Amino acid sequence: MLWNTNHINVRISEANSQMILVTISKQNYPEWMLAAVYASPNPRTRDELWDSLETIAQNNQLPWLLVGDFNDHASLKEKRSFSTNQNLSHSLSCSRKFVNHINSCNFIDLGCTGPSLTWSNNRQGWAKTLIRLDQALCNAEWRTRFPKGFVRNFPRTYSDHSPMLVCTQDNRETEEMIQKRRYRKGK
Template identity: 30%
Template structure:
């Protein structure tokens, strides 16, 4: 930041784990708001949601504790900056009805800060190493016009492939660390692995049973109803249909 850039302040938060202690954090945010008139950005793990739809679970989140958080931000003039990516930043990684996904991490700012950084973007990132996802904050969009070329993206799923480490080691060893050549060859190997991975992504896996999902469906047709549906047609039913 140069001397001519406007000053603003940043507050990073990590929310209280216990619900009964969360009011302390809300009081601290209000206190920080009253200490300065500078443009203000607050970002981090609030451990709370603004709306019920941000809590994706079979059990609803208590509405009063959501309302207290929302009222705190409104009283400070802090506005949710939104996001791109998956709609949650926490996933307990359990299956079926036990799964809980919540948007606990956010970036909020007052209007004067939003005026300074109108192009701000918040992105929910992904990681295979934690049940919490980091968020990325971009203040200024890239304005340069790069040369048109094929863009290759690193896929996080590659890290789960057991053959990845062997491919990297063999590639570098066979090419004797020839920079440009190794880079191109390594790139091709990753492309091949990615293509092989996604080729059968939506194909049926004979090793996976659908019972875990099917068991979640509520029964709509009773055994008695099923017997009636499977019964032989009577003469009266045939006559009513034809005549």
């Protein structure tokens, strides 16, 4: 997490191997929470994260945004694999469980522009798998406070994950910055 201390104050509320939870404040603006998430690939350990998130959601009144790698996907549309070793019933069961966690916390998926499948196993041909593991979720209070907030995913370059930019407001400066970077890389 990076921030400009001249513009905002960030207080860490909780930090563990799967999440950093902070409260963000700025002069003359109400506070809100941000959770940077790296959910464990181990389903049992990931369940511990969701237990913690559900507890926080039940006791929280602040606008809240969660961003990161949830190591899970919400539907079969969020996974593209040509492997014949796929267990569809297991994949459906995992997707349902993930959606149930999201719903139990009353989170809203912010969606995205750019590549929607954010992770690749970096294999070629029939062995290639793409999944939407990275996303931004928020509560209704955050969405109300930042109605023009959006998520922009960029193409994968050096990592197996797509870089993600989350903006709290829709402004021309952000889009111009994105266009300039894209133009420079195209040269």
